[in-house]
Amino acid sequence: MGRFALEAVDLGKCYRLYGHPVGRILEAVSRGRRKRHREHWALRDVNLKLARGATLGVVGANGAGKSTLLRILTGVTTPSTGVCRIEGKVGSLLELGAGFHSSFSGRDNARMNASILGLNRSEIEARLPAIEAFAEIGEFFDRPVRTYSSGMAMRLAFSVASALEPDVLLVDEVFAVGDLHFQRKCVERIFELKRRGTTIVFCSHSLYDVRQLCDEAIWLRDGRVVEHADAVTVTNDYAAFERSLDRIDVEKVLAEVPRAAGEGERPRIADARIYRAGTEEEVDRIAPGDGIEVRVWYRNPDPARTPIHVAVGFYRNDSTLCCADSTEFARLLVPGRAGCVIHRVPRVALLSGTFHVFAILFDERAVHRYDQLICRRPLVVLNRGKDVGLFLQDHSWEVRPGEEGPAAAAAEAGARARR
Amino acid sequence: METASLPIRTVRAEPPGWGSRLAQAVALPSVAARHRALLGAFVRRDIQSRFQGSILGRLWPLLHPAFLFGLYYLVFVSIIPMRFEAAGLTGNQTPPWLFLGVVLWGAFAATVQRSTAVIVDNGNLVKMAAFPSELLPLSVSLAEGVVFALGFGIYAAAHLALGLAVPAKVLLLPVLLAGLYAFSLGLAFLASAAYVFVRDTANLVSVLLLFWMFLTPIFWLSYLIDGVPPTLAAILRNNPMFHVIEGARNLCGLYDAAPLPPPLPWGSIGLVLGSGALVLLLGYAAFLGARRRFVDEI
Incomplete structure (x- = not known):
């Protein structure tokens, strides 16, 4: 004991959901013999050990248990199973407005928070100017908190939480309501606290921030820790495997392309599969830079009446269309009653993510659709590097020390002309 | 090393047992003392917020009971001279007698x-995190204590203005009031916690308080209990609020003009203190x- 600033053992949280308020009373009266509730485990079997000064990122979809975990660590609510132990003063930024009395002024709220954290009167008064200056809310600092905009409330909350120099800081995603200037200030302040040795637990949907700020990270799904490793690995894996859109949605998106009219037997896609480039090995998990080919088998019963084109594209599972191309753009012919079209990608440029690969059979002008198919297994791209975003562009770097921009050169030329 | 002195907080899934909760409940005064500045701010805010924006502002907590007393005087002395002579109340004593009961009941x-x-x-x-939620019912009880003090000030002024005697036994009144405070706070803890889980509590509390008010001798004389069936009489007589109000009236000398002045209400004081301590301890532990x-x- 004592080596860890924060320790959680088998932490779990079960919410009881009652269909009707009466259920709670009936259950209490029957002393638990009759069960009137459904159980919802928001958190299960979470084990954590954070050394003093460590920073832990927490990523996960909405409802994965991030906020519940932070609430338990903060001590706002109690776990249903397990124990958690925290050493030192705990500062937290959980929900917006939590910890504020709406009719107290910002100043009085700052005093109240500080006194609950155990600071004495002179310590509190000494910190107030810094809190006021950091929040940058002007005269609102002396007005009741209920008159604040959500941005102002967040500014006050953050300045209070960070100025009280906590030993452990727990931050849920609250920066979202701040403007860019203040968001940057917050991140800088968190870095400063990190340098000073504050232990930080940081929940965010910004994988970039998690990666930059945190040493390690956990990925929560359905209340369980899916992965606990260094922040780069966890955020890459999270980006690769978790985004909320399944095939059904992609089918819906594709269905918006107008269908071709006409009777008789229509052209159709028999199959579409992804192979490692130049091999017969089907793949569904690759790294950026790998080569793949998408093979589309088509049948066209009457090629003379219904000439066709084939399109192949990639949808990321948050419904971002990443790229698509067709034989029409490439001015190719797709002849015959049956055949295979191969879409070759020598070097995949996509970064971490889950992608649905689809094929569409178009009419000769590539406007109307005869048929479409989504590859049965989504393509998971898993990046191990630090690059972020959708694509890795071909690029190189050059540094030219001392060179001034064209504007400076032009200004100098102007000045010379005036002389 | 200085880091060794960091406070350690451990949260467990298992709730603490009644034993440790009762032990913790005894420490209520120290919690209140530790957060006295905050508690003071809550109480000030509570009282201010009720009269904020009004012209007479801070005078209202005083004007309110003063008008109430004026009303009692007008109705019970000038319009329907109500004489409770059996209890030794003269016409002049009736308004203070009623008013004291109302102020005490109102505080509770x-x-x-x-x-x-x-x-x-x-x-x-x-x-x-770490917010001591007991401060909330505590601050309500203290704010109501301030309102009671103002009301009692009006009572005292009227008592003197009407030329009524001030007996020495009034010095025992603070003891009785301490019991009333503990009793009110204990029930406040119970009601506030119950409301979080069952929102019917608010309606239930107001209905129960209405019943309770009429079953307490605020507007009627306690000797009327002799005429009710024995079971009901037992309930009425063991009602702590009965002893708060009748005890306070006794200590303020309102019954001293009776042919047979009542003895010092030691029984009432004991019952109020005992039930107050018990309810506060159990209520806070719950x-x-x-x-x-x-x-x-x-």
């Missing part, structure tokens, strides 16, 4: 009633147990 009922929703209404505070799940329900 307002504390319980207004505490009921105080946890839920201040959900933002309760969601703060509150401490329920508190762990407040945030899940708000």
Whole structure:
């Protein structure tokens, strides 16, 4: 004991959901013999050990248990199973407005928070100017908190939480309501606290921030820790495997392309599969830079009446269309009653993510659709590097020390002309 | 090393047992003392907020009971001279007698009633880490204590203005009031915790308080109890609020003009102190147990 600033053992949280308020009373009266509730485990079997000064990122979809975990660590609510132990003063930024009395002024709220954290009167008064200056809310600092905009409330909350120099800081995603200037200030302040040795637990949907700020990270799904490793690995894996859109949605998106009219037997896609480039090995998990080919088998019963084109594209599972191309753009012919079209990608440029690969059979002008198919297994791209975003562009770097921009050169030329 | 002195907080899934909760409940005064500045701010805010924006502002807490007393005087002395001679009350004594009962009952009922929703209404505070939620019912009870003090000031002024005697036994009144405070606060803890889980509590509390008010001799004389069936009489006589109000009237000398002045109300004082201590201890211990799940329900 004592080596860890924060320790959680088998932490779990079960919410009881009652269909009707009466259920709670009936259950209490029957002393638990009759069960009137459904159980919802928001958190299960979470084990954590954070050394003093460590920073832990927490990523996960909405409802994965991030906020519940932070609430338990903060001590706002109690776990249903397990124990958690925290050493030192705990500062937290959980929900917006939590910890504020709406009719107290910002100043009085700052005093109240500080006194609950155990600071004495002179310590509190000494910190107030810094809190006021950091929040940058002007005269609102002396007005009741209920008159604040959500941005102002967040500014006050953050300045209070960070100025009280906590030993452990727990931050849920609250920066979202701040403007860019203040968001940057917050991140800088968190870095400063990190340098000073504050232990930080940081929940965010910004994988970039998690990666930059945190040493390690956990990925929560359905209340369980899916992965606990260094922040780069966890955020890459999270980006690769978790985004909320399944095939059904992609089918819906594709269905918006107008269908071709006409009777008789229509052209159709028999199959579409992804192979490692130049091999017969089907793949569904690759790294950026790998080569793949998408093979589309088509049948066209009457090629003379219904000439066709084939399109192949990639949808990321948050419904971002990443790229698509067709034989029409490439001015190719797709002849015959049956055949295979191969879409070759020598070097995949996509970064971490889950992608649905689809094929569409178009009419000769590539406007109307005869048929479409989504590859049965989504393509998971898993990046191990630090690059972020959708694509890795071909690029190189050059540094030219001392060179001034064209504007400076032009200004100098102007000045010379005036002389 | 200085880091060794960092406070360690451990949260367990298992709720603390009644034994440790009762032990913790005894420490209520030290919790209040530790957060006295905050408690003071809450009480000030509570009282200010009721009269904020009004022209007479701070005078209202005083004007309110003064008008009430004027009303009693007008109705019971000038319009329907009500004489409770059997109890030794003269016409002049009736308004103070009624008024004292109303002020005492008001302090009790307002504390319980207004505490009921105080946890839920201040959900933002309760969601703060380490916020001592007992401060909320506590601050309501203290604010009502201030309002009571003003009301009692009006009572005292009227008592003197009407030329009534001030007996020495009035020095025992603070003891009785301490019992009333503990009793009110204990029920306030229970009601505020119950309301978090069952929102019917607010309506239930107001109905129960209404019943309780009429079953307490505020507007009627206690000797009327002799005429009711024995079971009901036993309930009426063991009602702590009966002893608060009748005891206070006795200590203020309102019954001293009777042919047979009542003895010192030691029994009432004992019963009020005992029930107050018991209700406060159990109420606060129950509150401490329920508190762990407040945030899940708000």
